[in-house]
């Protein structure tokens with residue numbers, strides 16, 4: 027389908043609000059039976075009550091909640107409706123044990139981006155859980171085969187990370203996998219080019235700004251444990267300040283993050299030891 031035909035990201039509530047669709051990015055959701063959260067990931071996991079409270083706010087805000095998979099193709103939304111997407115990265119087991127029941131309770135569908143190399147490992151989704159999520163209407167997409175910085179791979183290895191995960195997922199769920207979310211939020215034109223030529227429709231990033239659907243890059247806002255209710259409500263209200271503040275923070279952390287990943291190559295290959303977005 028032609029990307030240029032899509033321009034649904036222009037839903038705006040006024041001149042002071044950034045146009046586009048809020049796409050929220052979650053990682054693990056800690057429930058009463060999930061055990062201790064890995065220290066390196068603590069910042070990116072939120073507790074089930076916090077997540078429930080956020081779903082309540084999304085519901086009361088009147089958003090049209092749908093997966094990126096569905097929203098990306100829509101040319102025009104129904105008059106007066108504002109779309110929003112909920113996404114999960116990494117394929118943690120809590121996607122199924124904690125997030126899934128809550129999403130069902132609220133009647134929301136979400137995108138789950140899976141690292142196929144980790145499926146069935148301790149703390150991660152199993153294939154049967156992934157298939158069940160898919161059958162329930164959830165969107166199953168790729169986070170690469172392993173959790174690696176895609177921007178520094180050889181052409182062959184980049185092709186393998188994107189292609190192998192896509193094929194494995196498609197074989198299991200029986201439908202196309204069209205979207206890639208990049209580990210650590212690290213992306214460049216080479217990664218996007220390889221994704222598009224390899225059959226993906228678009229790449230989900232960690233650029234904290236509302237997304238323009240139909241384009242090759244889809245911005246997403248990471249939801250952190252420390253995010254206050256007020257800030258979350260401001261995101262939903264599409265105030266510009268929480269997005270601008272997150273953009274500024276990301277710019278300031280860019281070089282330290284690159285340095286961290288270069289000095290800690292284990293963080294790139296070991297099971298998601300530090301999701302630096």
Ligand SMILES: [Zn+2]
Pocket residue numbers: 115116169173208209210298301303
């Ligand atoms: Zn990740």
